[in-house]
Amino acid sequence: MSRRSGFSKYEPFQIIGPVVDLLGVIVAGWLVYWARFGEWQLIELYWLALLAIAMLVVLVNGLHGSYQDWRTSSFAHVLLRLVLVWGGIALVVMSFLFLAHVAERYSRLWVGFTLLGSFLFSVLARVLAYQVVRALYRRGRLRRGVFLVGPQGHVLGVARDMRRHSTEGFGISGIHRLSGEPQAVDLERLVQRVEASGASEIWICVPLERGHEVQVLFRAFQQLMMDVRLIPDLKDMRLLNHRASQVAGRYALDLSVSPMAGMAPYVKRLEDIVLGGLISLLILPVCLAIALAVKLGSPGPVLFKQYRTGINGKRFKVYKFRSMEVHEESSGQLTQATKGDPRVTRLGAFLRRTSLDELPQFYNVLQGRMSIVGPRPHALAHNDHYRGIVESYMRRHKVKPGITGWAQVNGLRGETDTVEKMEQRVEHDLWYIDNWSLWLDLRIIFLTVFKGFAGQNAY
Known part of the structure; x- marks a missing residue:
């Protein structure tokens, strides 16, 4: 099992929490400025400080886990987190003002009451959110459906605990009682x-x-897109330095859950928007030149569009520069390009070898359907073929697909004409998911620039 908590489904406050805290700091700073100086219009120096404090509040709260685990965290635990976060931010801000010798340019009363006001705003917002969310849970709204599998006694015990902990927002979608080891049928x-x-x-x-x-x-469920948890009986065991979640009053060992949690989705999306937007501007002249060359080189559209599997198994349309002559495939089949493939145009061979045919996918990135870095999206026919052959194949779809990835910078790109090649690619994709970080993404992008674009197996 990975020691990382991984990319989980969004909880309500994971989405609105950062907005609430950002708004709280700005409103508090604005009101305190008016009370202190009698003016509504903040001068530029105070606006910069206010935005810096707001971004720091959201970042530290995200890193401290304040926007996640709402189903199972007590309000006392949430409040303690907030006290620690705002106390740490106050210490950092005051230290910076002193060390940067700019304390005389800011009102200490404004700084102190802005932090205090934003803290109270965030606490009140969480009190309200707790009451609303818990009320919705009790009425059966926002519930996550759970399918229970296990021996009758253990399953019924878990079901009773779920009912006792109804405010955590889980509901039973189905039960399967095991009487012995299940057979293939x-x-x-x-x-x-x-x-x-x-x-x-x-x-x-x-x-x-x-x-x-x-x-x-677990092997039977590994091709499904649901999160899988193990709910063993660990009440009499002392766990030291292990990560186990607690749901419905029970310990849960997460076997296969969505790998993005906390601030990770926001960091990765910000990375895609900033870098994707910058790269899109830089490659625009190249894309226009390629588009003209494709149009003049052979009859047919400039772009090749095809459905691929995205995050959590959702289909999306991927874009590439057309590199083949226009042709038709048999229904439900897709033939991979091979060395010397007569369907590939002369320009297309160059585009595929250098991966320049992939450049339109930066539009997919800006759409939010792909990331710059992630497992490469395969054709739907390939997914249907390999999901029953390669173990944990579908788990690579727990994150957004990417233009480049860990497998590609390690030479695993192009044709996968053997099961062994696909197994190696999937192994690298799953390693990337388990070990994701912003620095790993930047490393992969750097390696892609130097060795990830061209490959001997790209036909």
């Missing part, structure tokens, strides 16, 4: 039931002494 039917249930999560409620069944069940 039983697993196939079970997978069909889980898919038809509409559940968001699967909880494997199997005691530790029946651990082999956990492996069998």
